[in-house]
Amino acid sequence: MLWTLNCLSVLLLCIFCAGIVIPQILLIAFRRRLFDMPDERKIHQGVVPRLGGIAFKPVVFFSFALVLGINLLLGHTEILVEAERNASTLTFGFCTIMILYLTGMADDLIGVRYRAKFVIQILCGLMLIAGGIWIDNLDGVLGIHALPAFIGYPLTVLSVVFLINAINLIDGIDGLASGLCSIALLVYGIMFFHCGQYIYAMFSFATLGVLIPFYYYNVFGNPEKQRKIFMGDTGSLTVGMMLALLGFKLLSLEPSESGVDDSFLMVCFFSPLLIPCCDVVRVYLHRVRNGRNPFLPDKNHIHHKLLAIGMKQRTAMVTIILVSLLFTLSNLLLLQFLNINWILFGDFFIWTIANIWLTKKIKAINNEKLKIKNE
Template sequence: MQFWIINLCCAFLLCALFTGIVIPQILLIAFRKQLFDEPDGRKIHHSVIPRLGGIAFKPVVFFSIALLLGVNLTLGHQEILTEMGNNIRPLAFGFCTIMLLYLVGIADDLIGVRYRAKFVIQILCGVALISGGMWINDLHGVLGIYEIPVWLGWPLTIFITVFIINAINLIDGIDGLASGLCSAAFLFYGLAFYLSGRYFYSMLAFATLGVLVTFFYYNVFGDPNKQKKIFMGDTGSLTIGMMLCFLGITLSVSEPIASVGNPNPLVLAFVPLLVPCCDVVRVYLHRIRNGKNPFLPDKNHIHHKLLAVGMRQRTAMITVVSVSLLLTLCNIVLSIYININWLIIGDVVVWTLANIWLSNRIKRSLSAL
């Protein structure tokens, strides 16, 4: 146990350190080459800000993991290599999906990629996960269903992959929101995998958490006037979304964690992503109901609603991340004692009431003008 705790801490610290070295270099190149995210009527920021922060994410994670593997082997420890060997097939396909979306994200940030092309790539990533043996084969009691056949599990896995990737991509609307929500999710995943004895997956989660912590600092506290502020861009949101999807699906097919009361694996796997997933469903339904293209951007996300009722950006970000943490903790604990279907109904009711309240607040604010 002590061996893995040391390596998990090293993975987190190395990624935080290396990201702090790489991001200033990305900022320097972005300003020299004038690679900016220009402000417009839909965006909240008013200064030119580079959106290439995500370029640092996956190379730093992979480099740090490889460095730790090399150091451990040099010192005569085979544990990390053994863990990788035991999970080589899903890890190989999982890393391929992340690198594929990394390249798509860079292309999108630099020259733009049509959303249809991105959907095709995301579907291929879902197929790759299935090829790696990672697919939803058990609904753990949702609608009374447990084990499900291949003909249902494979399409469901592809749908969940595309859905989660886009949910993370679309929630990235104000400073620190996407990185804050994803950091909370990776923290839960890291702890869950550690408690279930799947230590290499825990290392991946904590390594990615280290990257996001440093990025969060530059994204939230960076001064654009001093050329210190940066966005993650599609490179970051797509790859982070894919990593969350990969870890979430892996956790959903893992054995329940007996040491903490056997919480429902499906809740443990996906409830950390509850806020961005619920938000994207509501936004898509709103666009369809109003006859708009559901894949074109607007200003109807939860953070836009909070800004509309008078919250400042940072307050809105802290509010959404805090709500996500609270919902995650409550759902995980309650899943030990309550049927998962009642949890789903409760989450839907809470989310619906919160959005109705926000909408009414916005209408009252507009009518008072």
């Protein structure tokens, strides 16, 4: 009961605090004219601040610390025992979040070269390993189980960089990144709570709580009334690092302490992140194949494809989020009947077929437009 109350408290506290902080950020952004200006690559019209992510880390850390303090004040020392047991992971993990939060803020305000961001992300991956979190088991993926440190360490760093950039690059239309991350955080929070990892459950629900008010202002905010905001790199890098910390911690749980099968934890980890991760791989390969710099932006992401076939922004966002939710629920259900590798193969097959269909559809639409223009 205590931990249920703590998780609910930190969720509601983050919703409340973010609901107060985000309008203040909007006010400052418009007074100081800190906008994300539209251009040929961007979809939005008009001036919109992109500093919403500035609220994320302070609100989550404040709410988390406040709930911890209230528990100690009331004599509930169980939360302190949990925090001490995970002290190494939490301290290094919070440092990585702080580093990427500051990096994202600098990028939103003055710009940061992508090479510098990669170096910082690699440093964050190393700090996560120092905190005791690294990929030491693939839980049967491709038939691989235990991994030695000389393979697990580089794989962890690579995965951290990959995941952070996947979240950063999927942030292309209103509500998409925050919606997909919310699904992942909800799944992680429930799983941590089920496994008795209450500190991480609280952290998951706290991060979910800060995304809910942001989602409202991002999707339903009116730019003409100065109520719309983007998360910017501050938000996407921060949330990406939070997901990396929580996701890899979930993977590191042993069956003896989690009470569930390793394969179930692996499916819980990758299923909510399947769309952003698959999308970034496809986009990078497309850029390399066409002789372009894989780190420079374009309009070839999955949401761009849906917009190209005539979907409206909000329809595309809702479609992608629902597909992500469908992948997550169906994967967890199918794990009772299929091996994890068959589930992965099925996911990638469906993703590939869907992208081939979208590409053909876009070509047909463009050909039709060209034909009409020539006539």
